[in-house]
Amino acid sequence: MTTTSQLAEAGSDFYRRGWVLGTSGNFSAIETHWPLRIAITLSGASKGELREADFLIVDQAGRVEGGKGRPSAETALHLAIYETMPRAAAVLHTHSIWSTLLSERHGDEGKLVIQGYEMLKGLEGVSTHEHVEAVPILANSQNYVELSRDVRGVLAEFPDAHGFLLRRHGLYTWGADVAQARRHVEIFEFLFEAVGRSASLSI
Numbered sequence: 001m002t003t004t005s006q007l008a009e010a011g012s013d014f015y016r017r018g019w020v021l022g023t024s025g026n027f028s029a030i031e032t033h034w035p036l037r038i039a040i041t042l043s044g045a046s047k048g049e050l051r052e053a054d055f056l057i058v059d060q061a062g063r064v065e066g067g068k069g070r071p072s073a074e075t076a077l078h079l080a081i082y083e084t085m086p087r088a089a090a091v092l093h094t095h096s097i098w099s100t101l102l103s104e105r106h107g108d109e110g111k112l113v114i115q116g117y118e119m120l121k122g123l124e125g126v127s128t129h130e131h132v133e134a135v136p137i138l139a140n141s142q143n144y145v146e147l148s149r150d151v152r153g154v155l156a157e158f159p160d161a162h163g164f165l166l167r168r169h170g171l172y173t174w175g176a177d178v179a180q181a182r183r184h185v186e187i188f189e190f191l192f193e194a195v196g197r198s199a200s201l202s203i
């Protein structure tokens, strides 16, 4: 299975779960490391029914191979993650209800801290529910060049992070391959919902 068909399969699953409604979210995976070339979803593509033609190849500077088509507006953020997190080979970005709500609720603190949940063990390298996962929260912006600088800064500050939130916007997470990145989305979405519902139930 090619990486783009794995991304397409993840997209249809996420769409059904309500994490990439409309044409929201974007996905990418490394095609070649040297030089860095990534496959990334086309701007405006519905993530529920991605086809091969909905992906573009982009280089380290964000230039589209072949010069045709417009990549996702958030391409600069994907590139910032690949540059800063050496183990990342796939990046998945979703817009779920719980990530949107929690990023606002904890936005002023600059991070969401999650601990004590068994499901934390689904994050790569985590072996105990006692793990403390700090998910940085960045202010949202439509200036993706500036935002990509903020992403580099926050990932240097949180080198062990498995993902970050953009305030009132959504989640970015990554993995050593598409399967691992997809697992991280599922784990984070479970944790966000657990944290969010606990807060609403005051438990």
Ligand SMILES: [Zn+2]
Binding pocket: 024, 025, 026, 074, 093, 095, 169, 170
């Ligand atoms: Zn987005």
